[in-house]
Amino acid sequence: MKQPKKTSKTRDPKSIFITGASSGIGRALALAYAEQGKTLFLCGRNEGRLARVADSCRKKGAKVQTYIFDVNDTGVTAGALDDANRQRPLDLVIANAGVSGGSLGAKENALSTQAILQTNIWGVVNTVLPTIELMRRNKKGQIALMSSMAGYRGLPSCPAYSASKCCVKAWGEALRGFLKQEDIDVNVICPGFIATPLTDANTFKMPFLMDSERAAYIIKKGLSQNKPIIAFPSIMAFGSWLVSALPSFLSHPILNRLPRKEQ
Secondary structure, three states: OOOOOOOOOOOOOOEEEEOOOOOHHHHHHHHHHOOOOOEEEEEEOOHHHHHHHHHHHHHOOOEEEEEEOOOOOHHHHHHHHHHHHHHOOOOEEEEOOOOOHHHHOOOOOHHHHHHHHHHHHHHHHHHHHHHHHHHHHHOOEEEEEEOOHHHOOOOOOOHHHHHHHHHHHHHHHHHHHHOHHHOEEEEEEEEOOEEOHHHHOOOOOOOOOEEHHHHHHHHHHHHHOOOOEEEEOHHHHHHHHHHHHOOHHHHHHHHOOOOOOOO
């Protein structure tokens, strides 16, 4: 007798927590998930922008709670996650908040480097660690970490940003295996150039530039399929992987030709 094919479980989260939801990919993800029966916990630093995103999501039928805080504040971040989880156990947490030199209005210097590493690494850590404990108590969950195509290899065009995203990518990949037996899924998101406030300051040509709505669609689909790495666009992901696999004497001449990011 022919055996039925095994199908992987499609994830359809009902309770979603998103940091950095007031603009860019975070805003687009909030709108992508907003529908009847969904509860969204949206976080950001800009109260006005976040309120507008929340209103748009409510119009689509979602229940929305907003939190105004900086992910660099360990205690407040953990408190917001705990409060959200008490209202409705969290199915999906997206650690999306991040900065670049362009968004900070500064070129590569000591202050911008510290700010980028602090937010892009420790802001993610501050979000993910308390989430793990909550999901352990819930006995299930899904965590998505926002890395970047810049996380495939250290880039001389944006040292601090690239380093921060390399760290997030490696940590997320390791956490996926570390938490597998606890029924907690971990996914790493590695976008290429997306039209957001982070890229608005770039003065160089950005190949395969994509709008945030399209990016959100790809990310949502990848998360529903529980893909370990959600890297896009595909051709750019392949190129990034290839360069990261090359020996240094071949990769360095290529990387040194990249335009310098205002970072």
